[in-house]
Amino acid sequence: MLELTFTAADLARTRFAVSPLWEVVAGVRVVKDPAAHPVHRRWAEEVRPRLARLDWAPLADLVPVPTRVIPGFVCPPPATSVPDLSVELAAVRATPAERVRRGLSVVPRTPATDALAADPARGLARLAEAIEAYWEVALAPYWPRVLRLLEEDVLRRARRFAEGGVRELLGGLDPAVRWDDETLVVAHRHVRRSSRLRGRGLLLVPSAFVWPRVFSVVDPPYQPALRYPPDGVATLWEAAAPVPDALAAVVGRSRARLLAELTSPASTQELTRRTGLSAGAVSQHLTTLRAAGLVASFRAGRFVLYRRTSAAEALLTASATA
Numbered sequence: 001m002l003e004l005t006f007t008a009a010d011l012a013r014t015r016f017a018v019s020p021l022w023e024v025v026a027g028v029r030v031v032k033d034p035a036a037h038p039v040h041r042r043w044a045e046e047v048r049p050r051l052a053r054l055d056w057a058p059l060a061d062l063v064p065v066p067t068r069v070i071p072g073f074v075c076p077p078p079a080t081s082v083p084d085l086s087v088e089l090a091a092v093r094a095t096p097a098e099r100v101r102r103g104l105s106v107v108p109r110t111p112a113t114d115a116l117a118a119d120p121a122r123g124l125a126r127l128a129e130a131i132e133a134y135w136e137v138a139l140a141p142y143w144p145r146v147l148r149l150l151e152e153d154v155l156r157r158a159r160r161f162a163e164g165g166v167r168e169l170l171g172g173l174d175p176a177v178r179w180d181d182e183t184l185v186v187a188h189r190h191v192r193r194s195s196r197l198r199g200r201g202l203l204l205v206p207s208a209f210v211w212p213r214v215f216s217v218v219d220p221p222y223q224p225a226l227r228y229p230p231d232g233v234a235t236l237w238e239a240a241a242p243v244p245d246a247l248a249a250v251v252g253r254s255r256a257r258l259l260a261e262l263t264s265p266a267s268t269q270e271l272t273r274r275t276g277l278s279a280g281a282v283s284q285h286l287t288t289l290r291a292a293g294l295v296a297s298f299r300a301g302r303f304v305l306y307r308r309t310s311a312a313e314a315l316l317t318a319s320a321t322a
Contacts, residue, residue: 002186002216003194004202004224011166013201016154017078021088022227023146024131024139025075026209028063031138036065039211042237043142050137058123059130061112068190070215071103074127077203077217077225082151085135089128100124144267144303145236146208153206153230173204174228176214186216186226197224206230238263244319251294255285259294259312265305 006014030037031051034044062074073095078088097120104117116123139146161169171179176187184202195218203225207215211229218224248256257275268286272279286306289295294312297304308316 002188002191002218004184004186004218005194005196006182006184006202007197007199009199010197010201013199014170014204015081015201016157016204016206017081017083018147018150018154019075019078019083019088019205019207019227020085020135020139020143021078021083021092021131022075022205022207023209024059024085024135025063025070026207026215026227027138028060028134029065029067030209032060032063033065037209037211039234040209040237047138051134054130054133054137056130056134057110057112058116058127059134061110062107062127064107069106071100071106072217072219072222073100073103073124077205077222082147085132089131092131093124093128095120095124097121141273142270144270144305147303148265148305149208149230149232149236150206152232156231157204173226174214177226177228184226186214188214188216191216193218195224200224202226204228208233208236244316247315247319250315251289254281255289258282258285258289259308259316262295262306262308262312265298265307267303267305269303271306 027040030040030044031048034041034048037044059074063070073092076088076091076095079091080087100120100123101117104113107113116127157169157172160172167179170177170184178185200223203217203223205225205227206229207227208230210227211233214229215227216225217227243253243256243260247259250256251259254275254277257277258271261271261274266274268279268282271277271286272282275282277285286295286297289312290297290306294309294315295306296309297306299305
């Protein structure tokens with residue numbers, strides 16, 4: 001059990017962040033042991049054949065399963081709220097050699113980890129390359145969907161904080177987490193310690209691939225962090241709703257398919273992947289649907305997301321009952 005004691009200064013410095021790098025690392029656990037993560041089995045089955053064509057041992061060997069601990073230098077807590085992967089990898093590459101070697105003491109020795117210990121600078125460069133390659137085939141195609149889930153969770157918890165204060169925010173993070181007076185108690189399988197945050201605050205990182213556990217970071221030089229599963233993670237890989245034939249007859253099957261896919265906001269890239277339509281066709285159809293008042297767009301971070309309007313919801317409901 002981990003106990004984190006807060007002061008007023010710690011509460012003032014507590015914040016949320018999303019970490020693409022952590023999603024990479026947590027996703028490795030899923031790929032290596034999909035049976036232990038049934039929520040993500042559909043995703044794992046899609047990406048494992050692609051990963052078989054990569055040399056990602058420099059990354060895979062640093063995330064053993066079952067996972068008791070992951071070396072801190074592999075995924076340091078992010079310094080900004082929504083960092084680019086390139087920013088996080090710059091922090092990895094800059095890790096001092098001695099910190100790398102200390103971190104390696106918690107994972108099994110392999111040829112990849114021995115090479116990293118022998119030449120940390122060169123090994124960290126290889127690790128960063130492996131992470132980038134993994135990202136491109138395993139996460140980049142799905143990132144808009146994952147990011148949307150994480151950002152929606154942050155907004156939802158911000159509302160909880162506004163309504164119920166710190167107790168509601170921190171005590172409602174996960175069943176394994178509870179708020180007890182000035183202390184956050186985290187039920188860990190392998191951690192037994194008490195720690196005072198000492199004005200450093202706590203970084204809260206929602207993570208799709210951390211499910212069903214929570215992971216924590218408490219040792220300097222990193223800001224203390226808690227990585228927890230967001231609400232709604234079980235819906236992340238749900239199949240699309242069927243396309244109503246009556247609606248397809250009116251607006252066309254491709255446009256009806258896009259409307260059916262927009263059960264929650266999605267980007268052009270995600271809709272392209274999910275529907276099998278070309279990016280140009282998706283963009284053209286969305287423009288037409290927006291002009292007709294059936295979809296609306298808004299920006300979320302680096303992405304433009306599309307959502308159904310109330311008019312589209314009414315059409316879908318009427319078509320489904322026709």
